[in-house]
Amino acid sequence: MLVRAGVVLLTEKGFSATCVDDVLNATGISKGSFYYCFSSKEDFGRALIESYATYFNEKLDRWLTDQAVAPLQRLLNFMREAKTGMQHHAFRRGCLIGNLGQEIDILPDSFNVMLRTILHGWEHRVTDCLLATCYPVPTAAQETLCGRLSRYFWIGWEGAVLRARMEHGPESLDLFATFYLAQAAAELGVPSPLSVNTPTTLRGSHALPVRAKTGQAAG
Amino acid sequence: MLVRAGVVLLTEKGFSATCVDDVLNATGISKGSFYYCFSSKEDFGRALIESYATYFNEKLDRWLTDQAVAPLQRLLNFMREAKTGMQHHAFRRGCLIGNLGQEIDILPDSFNVMLRTILHGWEHRVTDCLLATCYPVPTAAQETLCGRLSRYFWIGWEGAVLRARMEHGPESLDLFATFYLAQAAAELGVPSPLSVNTPTTLRGSHALPVRAKTGQAAG
Numbered sequence: 298m299l300v301r302a303g304v305v306l307l308t309e310k311g312f313s314a315t316c317v318d319d320v321l322n323a324t325g326i327s328k329g330s331f332y333y334c335f336s337s338k339e340d341f342g343r344a345l346i347e348s349y350a351t352y353f354n355e356k357l358d359r360w361l362t363d364q365a366v367a368p369l370q371r372l373l374n375f376m377r378e379a380k381t382g383m384q385h386h387a388f389r390r391g392c393l394i395g396n397l398g399q400e401i402d403i404l405p406d407s408f409n410v411m412l413r414t415i416l417h418g419w420e421h422r423v424t425d426c427l428l429a430t431c432y433p434v435p436t437a438a439q440e441t442l443c444g445r446l447s448r449y450f451w452i453g454w455e456g457a458v459l460r461a462r463m464e465h466g467p468e469s470l471d472l473f474a475t476f477y478l479a480q481a482a483a484e485l486g487v488p489s490p491l492s493v494n495t496p497t498t499l500r501g502s503h504a505l506p507v508r509a510k511t512g513q514a515a516g
Numbered sequence: 517m518l519v520r521a522g523v524v525l526l527t528e529k530g531f532s533a534t535c536v537d538d539v540l541n542a543t544g545i546s547k548g549s550f551y552y553c554f555s556s557k558e559d560f561g562r563a564l565i566e567s568y569a570t571y572f573n574e575k576l577d578r579w580l581t582d583q584a585v586a587p588l589q590r591l592l593n594f595m596r597e598a599k600t601g602m603q604h605h606a607f608r609r610g611c612l613i614g615n616l617g618q619e620i621d622i623l624p625d626s627f628n629v630m631l632r633t634i635l636h637g638w639e640h641r642v643t644d645c646l647l648a649t650c651y652p653v654p655t656a657a658q659e660t661l662c663g664r665l666s667r668y669f670w671i672g673w674e675g676a677v678l679r680a681r682m683e684h685g686p687e688s689l690d691l692f693a694t695f696y697l698a699q700a701a702a703e704l705g706v707p708s709p710l711s712v713n714t715p716t717t718l719r720g721s722h723a724l725p726v727r728a729k730t731g732q733a734a735g
Contacts, residue, residue, distance in 0.1 A: 310622050313533035389621050398682040399618040402608050403529050412682065449695045452688050456675025463617040463631065469671050476668045480699045 298324050299334065303345045308390040311400050312342055312408075339405045346408065349393045350415045353516065357419060361426040368429040369478055370490040372450070379516050380470045383458070388465045392516045395455040416451065419516075423447040430485045446481050453477055454516055517543050518553065522564045527609040530619050531561055531627075558624045565627065568612045569634045572735065576638060580645040587648040588697055589709040591669070598735050599689045602677070607684045611735045614674040635670065638735075642666040649704045665700050672696055673735055 302323040306315045317338050321328060335341040360375040383390065394415055397404060401412070427443040428435050435443070453473050460469035475491055482489035521542040525534040536557050540547060554560040579594040602609065613634055616623060620631070646662040647654050654662070672692050679688035694710055701708035 311530070311532070311619065313530070314619070314622055391618065395678065396618055398678050399610065399615055400530065400533065401682050403533055416682070445691060445695075448688070449691055452675040452679050452692055453672040454675070455678055456671040456673070459614065459617050459674055459678070460671050463620050463635070469667070472664060472668055473671055476664075476699065480695065483702075 299326060299331065299341075300345060300348045303341060304349055304393060305390070307342075307345055308393050308396060311396045313400055313403055317341070339407065342405070343407060343411065346393070346397070346411050346415070350411075350418070353394075353415075354418060354422075357422045361422050367487070367490065368426050369482055369485075369487060371426055372423065372481075373474060373478060373490045375516075376454070376470065376474050379458075380461075380467050383461055383470070384467060388461050388467070391462045392455060392458050395458060395516075398455070420444075420447045420451055423450050427481065427485065430487045442484060446484060450477060450481075451516075458516060518545060518550065518560070519564055519567045522560060523568055523612060524609070526561075526564055527612050527615060530615045532619055532622055536560070558626065561624070562626060562630065565612070565616070565630050565634070569630075569637070572613075572634075573637060573641075576641045580641050586706070586709065587645050588701055588704075588706060590645055591642065591700075592693060592697060592709045594735075595673070595689065595693050598677075599686050602680055602689070603686060607680050607686070610681045611674060611677050614677060614735075617674070639663075639666045639670055642669050646700065646704065649706045661703060665703060669696060669700075670735075677735060 299320060303315075303320055306319055306323065310319075317328070317331060320326075320341070321331060331341075335344065356378070357375065360378065361371050363371050363374070366374065394412055397408060397412055401409065424443050424447040427446055428440065431439045431443070454477075457469045457473035461467060478489045478491050482492070518539060522534075522539055525538055525542065529538075536547070536550060539545075539560070540550060550560075554563065575597070576594065579597065580590050582590050582593070585593065613631055616627060616631055620628065643662050643666040646665055647659065650658045650662070673696075676688045676692035680686060697708045697710050701711070
């Protein structure tokens with residue numbers, strides 16, 4: 298319960314603006330119990346980051362290794378679920394890792410390595426998904442390209458999540474998905490999952506239909 | 517001096533984590549003098565946002581309306597200068613507007629309208645720059661495309677600035693510039709400023725040479 302309340306506060310407010318009392322107030326747990334579990338706010342923060350990373354890695358693995366659908370469609374499915382999750386919380390919750398990234402220079406040093414490791418894990422997963430478009434074995438050039446496209450994905454996705462929070466709406470997520478997938482498809486020489494039925498996708502408005510499944514946070 | 521110190525603190529730490537005492541300590545100004553100038557921390561925050569917006573709009577206008585260079589090159593020049601500015605501060609300072617966006621739901625309501633207005637102004641400037649590629653008069657489709665490309669630019673650029681702060685390095689800015697400009701050039705049917713001498717730009721590593729001019733912040 299402490300970890301859950303902590304993740305909510307951190308995805309909404311960030312680390313610096315959240316104090317232990319906020320967490321205690323949100324859960325009704327006593328200060329004594331808190332410090333029985335965690336030696337400090339920093340220790341608590343590390344537990345939250347670990348919990349979020351585990352949850353999020355499972356989510357990514359579920360979508361990005363789904364052999365039943367084409368690789369770029371897997372990425373789109375992930376984005377659609379993340380959008381549903383943000384909508385569920387009225388676009389008030391962002392990405393814990395992105396939020397902490399914004400505070401990076403005032404966070405405890407121990408967070409820094411954790412955040413980078415988590416981001417590398419996310420990039421690795423998207424790279425592997427993109428490499429699945431390269432038959433039968435990716436060339437060295439394709440490996441480089443997929444690694445760069447993966448980094449570009451996370452750069453833009455975090456920007457889109459930030460904007461969705463600022464606007465309290467999904468339009469930035471849709472716009473990002475449309476442009477990004479068009480470019481990735483062109484670079485990889487595969488069809489874009491968004492252009493199959495809409496050949497003029499890039500130039501028209503294009504809302505992503507959302508799936509029913511609800512996620513906790515946006516990446 | 518107060519505004520300058522405040523902008524530094526806000527681009528490094530954000531609003532919530534900055535208290536009035538931090539500003540007073542950084543400047544040596546007394547609490548009495550501070551409250552003679554500003555009625556509250558919120559009032560001070562609004563002055564900082566206005567000051568940053570004025571400074572940044574002038575910077576954008578300087579680069580994006582430079583008739584001596586092609587429109588996409590203007591955008592690249594802006595990114596190069598912003599990168600130099602971030603390097604100058606060891607990638608510890610981000611974009612004031614992006615930082616505040618991350619805190620949006622815990623900020624005073626009065627900030628919200630200001631931030632949206634500023635972002636719309638930035639988008640408008642990039643849209644106009646992109647429209648300059650459309651001769652002699654842009655079609656309705658081109659107007660829509662340039663507006664969408666402009667929003668996509670700011671979504672990705674804020675994400676790239678966030679990542680550059682997390683990594684304390686410029687690689688995300690270079691990666692973003694390379695992919696974004698390639699896509700914008702393809703969509704607009706003009707040459708990319710990065711592909712003139714490097715036909716395989718997208719697939720190779722591509723560091724942006726920086727210009728000597730130093731900027732204060734990254735957008």
